[in-house]
Amino acid sequence: MTWYLFIGDMLVTAFMIVLFVWLSLRSTRAQFDAVARIPLEDEERRG
Amino acid sequence: MTVRHYEDRVVTAFLYCAVFWALLGMVAGVWVAAELVWPTIDFGIPALSFGRLRTAHTTLVLFGFGVSALIATAIYSVQRTSHVRLFAPGLAWALFWAWQLAIVLGAASILAGWTSAKEYAELEWPFDIAIAVAWVAFAVIFFGTIARRKVEPIYISNWFYGALIIVVAMLHIVNSLALPATLGKSYSLFAGAQDAVVQWWYGHNAVGFLLTGGFLGMLYYFLPKQAEQPIWSYRLSIVAFWAFVYTYIWAGPHHLHYHAVPEWVQSLGMVMSLILLAPSWATMVNGIMTVAGAAKKLRTDPALKFIVLALAFYGLATFEGPMLAIKSVNVFSHFTEWTIGHVHSGALGWNALITFGTFYFLVPRLAGVPLYSTRLANVHFWLALAGTMLYVLAMWGAGVSQGVLWLSLDDLGEVRFSFNDVMAAMQPYYLLRLLAGLAFLAGTVLMAVNLAKTFAGRPTAVAMPPAGRRA
Numbered sequence: 001m002t003w004y005l006f007i008g009d010m011l012v013t014a015f016m017i018v019l020f021v022w023l024s025l026r027s028t029r030a031q032f033d034a035v036a037r038i039p040l041e042d043e044e045r046r047g
Numbered sequence: 048m049t050v051r052h053y054e055d056r057v058v059t060a061f062l063y064c065a066v067f068w069a070l071l072g073m074v075a076g077v078w079v080a081a082e083l084v085w086p087t088i089d090f091g092i093p094a095l096s097f098g099r100l101r102t103a104h105t106t107l108v109l110f111g112f113g114v115s116a117l118i119a120t121a122i123y124s125v126q127r128t129s130h131v132r133l134f135a136p137g138l139a140w141a142l143f144w145a146w147q148l149a150i151v152l153g154a155a156s157i158l159a160g161w162t163s164a165k166e167y168a169e170l171e172w173p174f175d176i177a178i179a180v181a182w183v184a185f186a187v188i189f190f191g192t193i194a195r196r197k198v199e200p201i202y203i204s205n206w207f208y209g210a211l212i213i214v215v216a217m218l219h220i221v222n223s224l225a226l227p228a229t230l231g232k233s234y235s236l237f238a239g240a241q242d243a244v245v246q247w248w249y250g251h252n253a254v255g256f257l258l259t260g261g262f263l264g265m266l267y268y269f270l271p272k273q274a275e276q277p278i279w280s281y282r283l284s285i286v287a288f289w290a291f292v293y294t295y296i297w298a299g300p301h302h303l304h305y306h307a308v309p310e311w312v313q314s315l316g317m318v319m320s321l322i323l324l325a326p327s328w329a330t331m332v333n334g335i336m337t338v339a340g341a342a343k344k345l346r347t348d349p350a351l352k353f354i355v356l357a358l359a360f361y362g363l364a365t366f367e368g369p370m371l372a373i374k375s376v377n378v379f380s381h382f383t384e385w386t387i388g389h390v391h392s393g394a395l396g397w398n399a400l401i402t403f404g405t406f407y408f409l410v411p412r413l414a415g416v417p418l419y420s421t422r423l424a425n426v427h428f429w430l431a432l433a434g435t436m437l438y439v440l441a442m443w444g445a446g447v448s449q450g451v452l453w454l455s456l457d458d459l460g461e462v463r464f465s466f467n468d469v470m471a472a473m474q475p476y477y478l479l480r481l482l483a484g485l486a487f488l489a490g491t492v493l494m495a496v497n498l499a500k501t502f503a504g505r506p507t508a509v510a511m512p513p514a515g516r517r518a
């Protein structure tokens with residue numbers, strides 16, 4: 001049982017690392033800046 | 048031309064109820080605090096007994112106040128960050144009525160003595176089913192709105208609210224699995240150590256994804272709005288999100304140190320709790336740096352002041368938590384008021400203050416008029432700060448004393464002080480905590496008056512007489 005949990009844990013950790021690397025490589029600073037401005041530019045739109 | 052607006056009436060309704068449940072839940076909190084000073088003030092009435100009233104307190108503040116505030120802010124912000132009107136507003140109203148009814152009847156059932164005896168999940172099986180259905184409705188409304196969004200990226204606050212919805216559904220359903228015996232009694236599907244592990248997987252992650260993750264959603268939307276600054280590092284917020292989700296889910300066994308669960312499970316809980324310090328403080332630093340760009344506004348804007356203070360208490364609670372998770376610290380702190388101090392540095396300092404700050408920001412916008420009184424809001428700020436500090440300091444004092452007294456042995460290795468001796472020594476601390484609670488409650492009453500007056504002052508549509516009859 002311990003081994004199953006350990007292996008599961010390592011798989012999830014690997015997933016985390018891959019996700020992090022993928023995210024870092026995929027997006028540019030400009031894209032991040034644009035997303036960060038979303039809450040500042042939403043009031044004039046009325047749905 | 049018809050301009051379609053965001054659906055904000057249901058937001059207002061949830062907000063009203065959140066304030067109401069905060070007041071009622073805190074009155075119950077003050078009452079249980081008073082019972083620890085004067086144990087006879089239950090007057091022999093079962094509904095006022097410590098066990099029932101304490102559970103009513105936690106249910107009202109967590110699920111009445113906390114969840115209503117989270118649903119209100121999630122509905123408000125998901126529409127704006129997606130540039131679309133709410134998906135299925137009718138369902139949102141059904142959710143509103145179902146949730147409030149569940150809280151009214153649920154609190155009544157607890158006072159009547161129904162309980163599943165699982166902490167923070169005391170409501171019996173009929174409520175569990177109703178809550179699960181209501182939660183699915185919340186998911187449909189939220190993810191339905193996201194699915195229709197006109198902005199491609201999903202803003203970070205929505206990731207936190209989304210995690211809240213998905214994880215709480217999973218926790219609630221698994222932990223509530225039970226065999227009903229009668230309408231008011233059921234038996235959990237889990238027993239013994241398994242029950243303990245499932246319960247604290249639920250309990251800890253309810254703290255993690257509701258009291259922390261949900262409120263981080265609130266922070267990531269309302270902090271940039273109030274500071275009029277984008278979040279300091281968006282990249283850091285994403286990393287913190289994934290690290291938070293991944294780590295939190297393992298930390299539950301720190302509630303079971305030295306209990307009858309495998310040793311390695313406890314150690315895993317401890318290690319993951321220590322790691323959790325990193326994403327928690329990353330978020331705090333991100334928040335503080337965002338505010339740093341709006342330092343001028345901080346001097347005058349009471350709403351922003353509440354949020355900054357909330358960030359400070361978030362930092363405090365998430366530093367203290369990992370320390371309490373260390374086994375050798377926990378052996379000292381576990382059965383003491385230190386835990387209660389930790390809980391309320393999070394609950395009052397973080398959850399309540401960030402919600403208050405958000406409400407001071409939100410209500411003038413929902414009502415379309417300025418806040419009724421900035422002075423009242425400032426008085427509230429100081430009452431809330433004083434109440435939280437006094438509460439936490441009193442419980443630290445009580446907790447450390449209790450820890451020393453419980454563990455003190457005489458020459459024969461017997462415990463030196465009886466339970467009664469220790470409780471008697473707690474009286475001054477309990478009295479201080481009661482005063483702290485009263486100060487915090489008084490501040491909340493001021494906020495309720497201020498918000499109600501703001502709403503009352505909103506412009507009403509004036510019926511114009513037909514042109515021919517105008518004077």
Ligand code: HEM
Pocket residue numbers: 166254258259298301302303320321323324327361364365366367368369370371372373377380381382386389390392393394397398
């Ligand atoms: C890094 C973050 C945190 C960690 C590692 C952590 C860890 C802990 C630990 C070790 C305990 C004591 C367990 C025991 O001895 O029984 C505890 C209790 C508790 N914490 Fe935290 N904590 C964190 C943040 C928070 C926050 C932000 C809140 C928000 C309100 C919170 C709410 C609670 C509650 C309600 C309890 C009491 C549970 C019970 O009924 O026994 N925690 N936490």
Ligand code: HEM
Pocket residue numbers: 073074076077079080101104105108109113384386387390391394395398399480481483484485487488
């Ligand atoms: C006027 C404000 C408040 C007062 C006076 C108060 C008082 C109390 C008291 C006396 C207890 C029982 C402590 C014990 O058994 O030794 C308690 C428990 C608790 N309260 Fe509060 N409370 C207040 C506000 C809140 C708020 C706003 C929240 C959540 C957002 C909250 C969450 C909790 C929780 C989770 C527990 C259970 C802790 C545990 O079992 O470890 N309280 N409170």
